[in-house]
Amino acid sequence: MSKSLRFFLLLTVNFSVIPTSEMHPRRSAQEVLLCDLCETVPLQSHCKPCHINLCINCVGKHISDSSKDHNVVPFIKHIQPTPNYPKCRKHADKHCELHCEECNIPVCSTCISSGKHKGHDISDILEKLSANTESLQKDLEELEKRIYPRYQKMASNVQTEKAELETKYGKLTTDADEQGELLHREITAIVNQRKSAIAEMKTKHLDALNKNTDEITQKMAELKQIMSDLKSILKSNDVSLTSTYKSRNSQFRTLPPKVRVIVPSLSAQKINKDQLNEMFGSLPPLSINTEHGDTMKSAEAVSSPPVKPLLDEPRVTATIDTGYRYRNSVSCLSEDQVWTCGENKTMKLLNLQSKLLTSIQTKSGGLPTDIAVTRDGDLVYTDYRDNTINLIKNKQIQTVITLQGWRPGGVCCTADNDLLVTMDSDDFTQSKVVRYSGSTEKQSIQFDDQGRPLYSSVLNDKYLSENKNLDICVADNEARAVVVVNQSGKLRFRYTGHPSNTEQSFNPYGITTDSQSHILTADYRNHRIHILDQDGQFLRYIHCHLHLPWGLCVDIRDNLFVAECNFAKVKKIQYL
Structure with missing residues (x-):
C-alpha cells in the first residue's frame, strides 16, 4: 500500500x-x-x-x-x-517525492532539509515524470509513424528490386543464348564462359541486396525492441526508468545505405570466326552503387558524411548550351540531366550533351521565377505573374498553392520533401520565407528575436537552399548578404562577402549546399562562387572563367552546376 x-x-x-x-x-x-x-x-x-x-x-x-x-x-x-516513487539512495526509509533540477536526481524531503541542495531548483517529481513521459511518447510516436515505416518501405523496395533483377538477368541470359545459337559449335565454349560470368555477377548482386536486406531487417528488429521497451516504460509509470532513459532515435533517423545494382547489357558484333571471343561481347565490371540513406528531419544532429576535401583547382567537366539568352536557373534531376529556365515561359530538361529531353511551358504563359526538383523527381516552379507554386508530374501541371497578397520567388525542396519559398508582399514592403508541406503552410520566417526583418523588403531576387544541418540559407541580393537561420527560424549569421571583394561589392544570387554542409553562393558581378562552411566562415572561391553566374545546384555526387546569366551556358564543375 x-x-x-x-x-x-x-x-x-x-x-x-x-x-x-x-x-x-x-x-x-x-x-x-x-x-x-x-x-x-x-x-x-x-x-x-x-x-x-x-x-x-x-x-x-x-x-x-x-x-x-x-x-x-x-x-x-x-x-x-x-506512482511508484523511487526509494532515496541516501535515506533508505524515505521515498523521493521531489526532483533536484541542478543535480538531475530524485530527492526526498530529508535530502532537502540537509542543505546539500541549497539554492538548487527543486520540482515535484510528478512534474518531472510528466515531462519525461511526454518525451518518451514523442520518441515512440516518431518511431512508429515516421522512422519504422520508412524502413518498411526500404525493405519492400529492395524485395521489388530483387524481383526485377531476376527478370533482367533472365533476359541477359537469353540474349547470351540467342547469340550462341548463331555461332553454333564454335561459340559454345564462349557462351558457357559468358553465362558463368553472368551467373557470378547475378550472385554478387543478389548477395549485395541480401546483405542490404539483412542490415535493414536488423535495424527494424532493433526499432521494434526499442518501441516495445518504450511502451513498457510508459506503462510502468516508473520514475527511475523514465529518468534514466536516453533516446536512441537519432541513431535511426539516418537510414541505412541503399544498395543500387546496375545490370549490364551484352554488346555483340557480327560473327567473325577468328575473333569470336571478342565479337561475342564482353560484360563490363560488376557495378554495385551504394547511395547514402535519406535523413529525416530532426532538431538533433545526424551522423556526418564522409569528408571530401576541396580541390585546389576546381575544373569544368561539361558545358551545356541551354538556348536561353539571359537569366538562367538550374536544378539537378540526376548527374547528367538538369532542368533549366530562362527569359521565356519554357522550362527545359537537358543532358550533358545539350540535348533537349523534355520541355514544359508555364500555365500562365509568364516566365518561371525559380525551379526545383523534388525528392520524387518532379519539377516545381514558382510563377510571379499569377502568384502560384506549381508541381509538374508526368508532364501535367498542378497548381499546388495560390498566394493572396504575396508573390513567390525562390524555391527549394527540403530533406523532408517540404517546400521552402521566398516571397514578397504585393506592396513590396515585406519579405519572408514560408515552409509548405503539400499545400499546407507549416512555418513562416520573417523577423529576428528583436522583431527586425530578416530579409530586405525591396523587390529583388532571393534564392534559398536547405543545408544538411537543416539551416535555411537565403541569398538576399538587395541586402548584399547570405542570411542563414536554423530550422526554427532563429538567425544564425549573415555573410556579407570576403574582404578581397574590392572591384564590386558582394552580389549574391544563386545558392546551394552540398553533402559537407558547405554553402555555395554565386557572386554575380564578381564572376565567381563563394564557398562557406556551415558556420559562415569563408573557405575559398571558384572561378573557372565564369561570367555573371546566376543559378546554382549540386547533384548527389557533389558536382556543381552553374548557370551563367548572359552566355546561356550551364557549367558542370568538380570542386571536391
Missing part, C-alpha cells in the same frame, strides 16, 4: 475517536498523523509548494511567511494514488 493511500485510510477510518492524550507524540496503534510544525496536533491541511502537513492552528503561522507563495488545501484532497 502506498504511503499516501495509507494516510488517506488513516484519516477516514476512526480518525477522530482516538484520544490524543493516549498517544505517543509521533505514533500510536492507529498511526495518527501529526502536524509537521507543532508535532502535537493531528494534521488537517497540506501546503503543496512547501510539501508540508499542517494542523488548523499552524496554518496561519505557516502562510504568514510572505517570502513564498503558499497553496494550502485539505489534506484529504492532497491524497491521491501516486
Whole structure:
C-alpha cells in the first residue's frame, strides 16, 4: 500500500475517536498523523509548494511567511494514488517525492532539509515524470509513424528490386543464348564462359541486396525492441526508468545505405570466326552503387558524411548550351540531366550533351521565377505573374498553392520533401520565407528575436537552399548578404562577402549546399562562387572563367552546376 493511500485510510477510518492524550507524540496503534510544525496536533491541511502537513492552528503561522507563495488545501484532497516513487539512495526509509533540477536526481524531503541542495531548483517529481513521459511518447510516436515505416518501405523496395533483377538477368541470359545459337559449335565454349560470368555477377548482386536486406531487417528488429521497451516504460509509470532513459532515435533517423545494382547489357558484333571471343561481347565490371540513406528531419544532429576535401583547382567537366539568352536557373534531376529556365515561359530538361529531353511551358504563359526538383523527381516552379507554386508530374501541371497578397520567388525542396519559398508582399514592403508541406503552410520566417526583418523588403531576387544541418540559407541580393537561420527560424549569421571583394561589392544570387554542409553562393558581378562552411566562415572561391553566374545546384555526387546569366551556358564543375 502506498504511503499516501495509507494516510488517506488513516484519516477516514476512526480518525477522530482516538484520544490524543493516549498517544505517543509521533505514533500510536492507529498511526495518527501529526502536524509537521507543532508535532502535537493531528494534521488537517497540506501546503503543496512547501510539501508540508499542517494542523488548523499552524496554518496561519505557516502562510504568514510572505517570502513564498503558499497553496494550502485539505489534506484529504492532497491524497491521491501516486506512482511508484523511487526509494532515496541516501535515506533508505524515505521515498523521493521531489526532483533536484541542478543535480538531475530524485530527492526526498530529508535530502532537502540537509542543505546539500541549497539554492538548487527543486520540482515535484510528478512534474518531472510528466515531462519525461511526454518525451518518451514523442520518441515512440516518431518511431512508429515516421522512422519504422520508412524502413518498411526500404525493405519492400529492395524485395521489388530483387524481383526485377531476376527478370533482367533472365533476359541477359537469353540474349547470351540467342547469340550462341548463331555461332553454333564454335561459340559454345564462349557462351558457357559468358553465362558463368553472368551467373557470378547475378550472385554478387543478389548477395549485395541480401546483405542490404539483412542490415535493414536488423535495424527494424532493433526499432521494434526499442518501441516495445518504450511502451513498457510508459506503462510502468516508473520514475527511475523514465529518468534514466536516453533516446536512441537519432541513431535511426539516418537510414541505412541503399544498395543500387546496375545490370549490364551484352554488346555483340557480327560473327567473325577468328575473333569470336571478342565479337561475342564482353560484360563490363560488376557495378554495385551504394547511395547514402535519406535523413529525416530532426532538431538533433545526424551522423556526418564522409569528408571530401576541396580541390585546389576546381575544373569544368561539361558545358551545356541551354538556348536561353539571359537569366538562367538550374536544378539537378540526376548527374547528367538538369532542368533549366530562362527569359521565356519554357522550362527545359537537358543532358550533358545539350540535348533537349523534355520541355514544359508555364500555365500562365509568364516566365518561371525559380525551379526545383523534388525528392520524387518532379519539377516545381514558382510563377510571379499569377502568384502560384506549381508541381509538374508526368508532364501535367498542378497548381499546388495560390498566394493572396504575396508573390513567390525562390524555391527549394527540403530533406523532408517540404517546400521552402521566398516571397514578397504585393506592396513590396515585406519579405519572408514560408515552409509548405503539400499545400499546407507549416512555418513562416520573417523577423529576428528583436522583431527586425530578416530579409530586405525591396523587390529583388532571393534564392534559398536547405543545408544538411537543416539551416535555411537565403541569398538576399538587395541586402548584399547570405542570411542563414536554423530550422526554427532563429538567425544564425549573415555573410556579407570576403574582404578581397574590392572591384564590386558582394552580389549574391544563386545558392546551394552540398553533402559537407558547405554553402555555395554565386557572386554575380564578381564572376565567381563563394564557398562557406556551415558556420559562415569563408573557405575559398571558384572561378573557372565564369561570367555573371546566376543559378546554382549540386547533384548527389557533389558536382556543381552553374548557370551563367548572359552566355546561356550551364557549367558542370568538380570542386571536391
